[in-house]
Amino acid sequence: MTTSRGGVATDREPTARGSGPVLSVESLRKVYNAGRADEREAIADVSFEVEAGEFVCIVGPSGAGKTTLLRCLSGLLPLTSGTALFEGAAMQRVPEQVGVVFQDYSRSLFPWLSISRNIAVPLKVRKVDRQARERRVREVLTAVGLGDVGKRYPWQLSGGMQQRVAIARALAYQPDLLFMDEPFASVDAQTRFDLEDLILRVRDEYGVTIVLVTHDIDEAVYLADRVIVLSPAPSQVKEIVAVDLAKPRSQAVTRSDERFTALRQHLLELVTAS
């Protein structure tokens, strides 16, 4: 895996990868409003590891605590107990090399900035100079299959395009690890297939490790190397299912594979049995 592209994040240690898991979660527990009357345990006990380059999907029933888990893992929310290590270190805040794509793209893009400026925000924060910034923005826009939309505004684009922009922004600073919370939940079926293939392609191209939360079991099987099944809240890991489908995957071939059907069946039983 390369460590520097386009003059961004050149200080990344090549040895950071391949030596141990990118993410390791140990007995993570999260209680909201602890000690108050409305105390609520969202996550009881979750442990797992994610290796470099892996694609892990997290599935679970609605309200299982998937969003909570992702927010804890990305450093947005403090844990109640347990540990979550990113590249071996505990997180005080969102680590430099972590990207997050939220479900609600229309709220997470800044409507007062043009598309290019939206994507350039993390680069500006990292003091990338202007030329490199422009080059980089063009690069990621192409990577997510958007050509000439840089001058337009988020609200001038369709939902699917906006989500592509959100992905492009997360990719702009080349994270090692990308968290995605139901990123394709609010787009139509065709766009969803396109975006699934897009994210697989981007994963290969950028060598980024991805942890993706989804409601959709088919999507999880199609995308993942491993699927983590959560129980209803307070959630625990019910089972971690390895997906040994051939790569590269394609919507037509993979989804008609009988192992796909078997895995899907198995996961469905896990999620629905309460």
Added chain:
Amino acid sequence: MSTTNSPRDAGGTTLPASAPATAPAVTVPDVAPAGSGSAGRPGAPAGNGQRGPAGNGRRRAPAALRALASVWRLWFFAALIVAWWLASASSSSPYFPPLSEILHRLVDLWITGDSKKDLVPSLEHFAIGYAMAGAIGVVGGALLWYFRHVRDAITPLLYFVYVIPSAAILPAIIAVLGIGNGMKIAIIVLASVWPTLLNTVDGMRGVDPLQLDTARVLHMSPLRTVRSVVLPAALPQIMAGLRNSLQISIIMMVVSELVASTSGIGFFILDAQQRFAITDMWTGIIVLAVVGSLLTLVFVAVERLVLGWYIGARAVEGKR
């Protein structure tokens, strides 16, 4: 939500009525929308009601309807003037001279004559006072938003001060500052800072938490977060507050000149009335209305510039 707006409006309009010759001050905000109606929908961004407490509560109508509405409003405005012209043409009442006579006098006094000099101190006080009110309002509002505990402690006091009609503090300010320019600027600032301040706090509190999360994910520093996320996100509401402050500033500019003053447009109007130069008085009122409308027009233009994204996004939202 509307608490931010209504008490001040009430204060602003009831205030001048307490002095004899101040009725003209009330016409300023009334005339402004009619004048700016020619520019389409003024205040569309600030006035969408949904976001800002200082909105005028109207929803966006389709473009054709809006165009029609603005033409209709212009017609109404024109009709009023024609009616005034006709009704006053043969008037012999000393209080309602013919409009033609007023306009003649207006040209004599304000265009070829020297009276326009009276506008200079007024506009100076207005500019300094309004700029200070805007700056204090936005910066103070941002600080109150940031230091939540201070805000919780101070907010009751703010609302307490807020409901005092500005005219009531005028004597106090004169007692402290005398009757110089400082007093005039102080009264403008004191009266007009509140809508901006309260709208800024409110707008910043209303920033979508997901956008703040996004700022953290993108590693924006606190300062950058305020400048590049919180401020723009709150801007529609801040602009609504600034617009309210603008109108109050204009009112207070005049009011401050009605007390122990020897210059300014407010003094001109009062002085003319006391000299029984009723035609001159009317010219002052008209000039004041025109100045108020122009200031509002400039404001709307600036608002369109800085809130272009918001207007566009709202329009798209409306279509979906």
